[in-house]
Amino acid sequence: MPYEQPNVQSAEVIAMHLIDIADAIDLSNVEVLWDQQRRPASMRSKLTSTPPKAVAFGVPPVVLTLDPLDLSLLGKAYRANVTVRLYDFGAAAFSVQVPVASCDWASFSQLVNAVDAQLGPLANSPVWTALLYQVRAALLPALTKPSPASLHEDYLLGIVHAFDEAIPASVMHERIDLVPLLSGEQRPLSEQARKDLLQQRFSYYVDDLVVLTWDRAFIYEPRGDSDVVDILEVANAQLLEMRFYDELLDAELPRMYDLVEAAHHAGNPLAARRFADLARNLYTLVAEVTEITEKVDNALQVTEDVYLARVYTAALDLFRVRHVSGTVDRKLSIIRDTYAALYEEASGKRAELLELAIIVLIVVEIVIAILRH
Numbered sequence: 001m002p003y004e005q006p007n008v009q010s011a012e013v014i015a016m017h018l019i020d021i022a023d024a025i026d027l028s029n030v031e032v033l034w035d036q037q038r039r040p041a042s043m044r045s046k047l048t049s050t051p052p053k054a055v056a057f058g059v060p061p062v063v064l065t066l067d068p069l070d071l072s073l074l075g076k077a078y079r080a081n082v083t084v085r086l087y088d089f090g091a092a093a094f095s096v097q098v099p100v101a102s103c104d105w106a107s108f109s110q111l112v113n114a115v116d117a118q119l120g121p122l123a124n125s126p127v128w129t130a131l132l133y134q135v136r137a138a139l140l141p142a143l144t145k146p147s148p149a150s151l152h153e154d155y156l157l158g159i160v161h162a163f164d165e166a167i168p169a170s171v172m173h174e175r176i177d178l179v180p181l182l183s184g185e186q187r188p189l190s191e192q193a194r195k196d197l198l199q200q201r202f203s204y205y206v207d208d209l210v211v212l213t214w215d216r217a218f219i220y221e222p223r224g225d226s227d228v229v230d231i232l233e234v235a236n237a238q239l240l241e242m243r244f245y246d247e248l249l250d251a252e253l254p255r256m257y258d259l260v261e262a263a264h265h266a267g268n269p270l271a272a273r274r275f276a277d278l279a280r281n282l283y284t285l286v287a288e289v290t291e292i293t294e295k296v297d298n299a300l301q302v303t304e305d306v307y308l309a310r311v312y313t314a315a316l317d318l319f320r321v322r323h324v325s326g327t328v329d330r331k332l333s334i335i336r337d338t339y340a341a342l343y344e345e346a347s348g349k350r351a352e353l354l355e356l357a358i359i360v361l362i363v364v365e366i367v368i369a370i371l372r373h
Helices: 027-036 105-119 126-142 169-175 179-183 191-197 227-264 271-297 306-318 321-372
Strands: 007-020 022-025 055-057 062-073 076-086 091-100 143-146 152-163 209-212 216-220 300-302
Touching: 007 105, 007 126, 007 227, 027 062, 027 126, 062 091, 062 105, 062 126, 076 126, 091 105, 091 126, 091 227, 105 126, 105 152, 105 179, 126 143, 152 227, 169 209, 179 191, 179 216, 209 306, 216 227, 227 271, 227 300, 227 306, 227 321, 271 321, 300 306, 306 321
Parallel strands: 152 216
Antiparallel strands: 007 091, 007 152, 022 143, 055 300, 062 076, 076 091, 209 216
C-alpha cells in the first residue's frame, strides 16, 4: 500500500546497551565517588510524568552523565549524549542518544538502521567497551564481585517528538510505514510478518503511540516524556539479570551433581561432614540467588498507572522475562531439593556414626569388665 511521507521535525534515536558488571552495586558509594571526580552531578531515577504512588522504582537507580560521543552516520556528523544508569543488582544500562532535526520519514528510518549498524549487537562496537572501561575505572570500589561483563542486552528506539503535521495515533501505522524501522529489513516483508511486527501497539492519548518488538521500538511522544523509555530499560535489565543467573545455575548444576557423587563415594567417617558442608554451600547459593532475583523482580512496581502497566507487562512478555525467571526458579527448586536430601543424609550419617560410637563404647566396657575379672 502507498504511504504518505511526512517530515520529522524533532526526534532522537536511542541505542541501549545493558551489561551485568557486578553481583551488586553500592549506589550511595557511586554517588560519592562520582562527585569526588567532579563529574556532572549524578541523580536518582524517577519517572517524569507518573505519580510515585502509581509507578516507582524498588531501589531508584543512579543516572550518570558521560562525555558526549561524536558519530558519523549516513555521511553526516552527529553529537550524541551518553548516560549510564546503574542498578543495585549489578546491571549497567548505557544509553547513546542521537538527536535528529528536520528530515523526511524515510531518512529517519535509515538513520535508525545506521545507528543499529554502528552500535547494535552485530556491530561489536568498541564504543561500549570504552564506556564500560570508563565507568569501571571510576567506580570500582562501589562494585561487589565485579563480573567479566560477557553478558549483555541491546535495544534500539526510534522516538519522534513532532511531525510537520498532526497524525492521530490510531492511523499512524496506516499513514507511515513503520516496518523498515521496526524490522531493520531492506526487503519487503510478507503481509503476515508485517501484521505480527505491528501487533504490540499502545496509546494513551490520541496523539501518542508505542510499538514494541523484540529488539526495537517506535515511540511517538509529543510531550517529551521518558517514562516508556525507562520502563523498557528496566524490562531489559530484568531480562539481563535473569539470563545471568540462569547461566550461573546452568554451570552450577553439573558441578553440584559431581560433588554429590563424590560425597556418596567418600566412604569414610567424615562423610557426614562432607554432606553437611555441601548442603551448607548449596543453601548459601540458593539464598544469594533468591535475594538477587527478588531485587530484580521488584526493580519496578506498577500499581495505578494502567497504561504504563500494559506497556511494561507487554515488554516483559515480549522479552520472555517471565519464561527465563521460571527457568531460574525451577533450577533453584532442584538445588533446594538436593540441599534437603543432603541435609537428611548428613543427619543419617551422623546418627550412624553415633550408633557406631555407642557400640564401640559398649564393647570397650565389656572388654574392661572381662579383664577386671
